[in-house]
Amino acid sequence: MTKNPHAHLSRRERQIMDVIYSRGKATAAEVLENMPSPPGYSAVRAMLRLLEEKGYVRHEQDGPRYIYLPTLSRDKARQSAMKQMLQTFFDNSTEQAVAALIDMTRSKMTRGELDRLSQLIEKARKEGR
Numbered sequence: 001m002t003k004n005p006h007a008h009l010s011r012r013e014r015q016i017m018d019v020i021y022s023r024g025k026a027t028a029a030e031v032l033e034n035m036p037s038p039p040g041y042s043a044v045r046a047m048l049r050l051l052e053e054k055g056y057v058r059h060e061q062d063g064p065r066y067i068y069l070p071t072l073s074r075d076k077a078r079q080s081a082m083k084q085m086l087q088t089f090f091d092n093s094t095e096q097a098v099a100a101l102i103d104m105t106r107s108k109m110t111r112g113e114l115d116r117l118s119q120l121i122e123k124a125r126k127e128g129r
């Protein structure tokens with residue numbers, strides 16, 4: 001099943017996906033062990049089934065266990081989430097999104113991070129984007 005770009009993830013679903021991405025694959029028990037303040041085992045299983053229906057994960061059977069794997073690479077999932085965020089909250093404006101991120105994190109950004117952002121902007125200018 002392909003990922004539905006309109007299917008939103010709940011906080012718990014995002015936590016599950018974080019576990020699966022960090023491990024590369026995981027059983028329901030492994031997800032449960034690695035979630036912050038985890039719900040019960042049956043709730044994790046239900047959320048994994050829902051994530052599979054939404055197209056975010058697939059499973060392979062290993063004896064009696066299901067092993068869940070992401071259907072998209074983390075980079076592709078990140079791009080999809082960023083596109084959705086840009087559309088939903090910033091009217092597709094990269095400028096507004098970047099300005100909001102900088103405003104939120106200004107006091108936490110290091111000189112090196114600011115320099116790298118400046119370099120990315122300069123590179124985009126040279127490439128005519």
